[in-house]
Amino acid sequence: MSDTADTDAAPSDEAAGGTQAAPRFSIRAQYIKDYSFENPNAPGSLAPSDEKPAINVNVDVGAKPLGGVNYETQLRVTAEAKRGDMILFVVELLYGATISAEHFPAERVEPLCLVEVPRIIFPFARRLIAEATREGGFAPLLIDPVNFAVLYRRKLEARAAEQEGSEAAV
DSSP: SSOSSOOSSSSTTTTTOSSSSOOEEEEEEEEEEEEEEEETTTTTTGOOOOOOOOEEEEEEEEOOOOOTTEEEEEEEEEEEETTTTEEEEEEEEEEEEEEEEEOOOOHHHHHHIIHHHHHHHHHHHHHHHHHHHHHTTTTOOOOOOOOOHHHHHHHHHHHHHHHHHHHHOO
16 A cells, blocks of 8 residues: 555546445544643652653554544554653643545455554654653653554454354353
8 A cells, every 4th residue: 555645536447437435544634632731749750860751652553433424533643751760751642533444355354554644643742752852851752653553453352252152151
């Protein structure tokens, strides 16, 4: 798949005389749904130290239908930095995108919303996290790229395990 999200210019199979239009999607909007930065122990947390902070970053993705061919993808990023028992900072971001997915088979919509769209919007969320930590008095937190296909496979495996567990309980 190309790096561009808007494929409205792609010719459809219908135009070529086929019976089914080619799948296409476009990102209609990107937005911050929730964004917070906490530096609860400032100014003590900003004091120089030889001890490197422990930084824990979590990334999660969710999606929901908005009606018709429209969907919302939500990318949740949380990061917490500690030095010993002292919390240095906590940053939380819920970043969203609405998309239009035309002519997609039902089985391809979920991977589109949970893999492709997050791959496209992640750099914007990453930049917001880096800016928040920099503006909070710390070095910018540059989150490593995320393999959203691996996250999606884990979700599928967890869903399958949950279904097996509920079937075994019956």
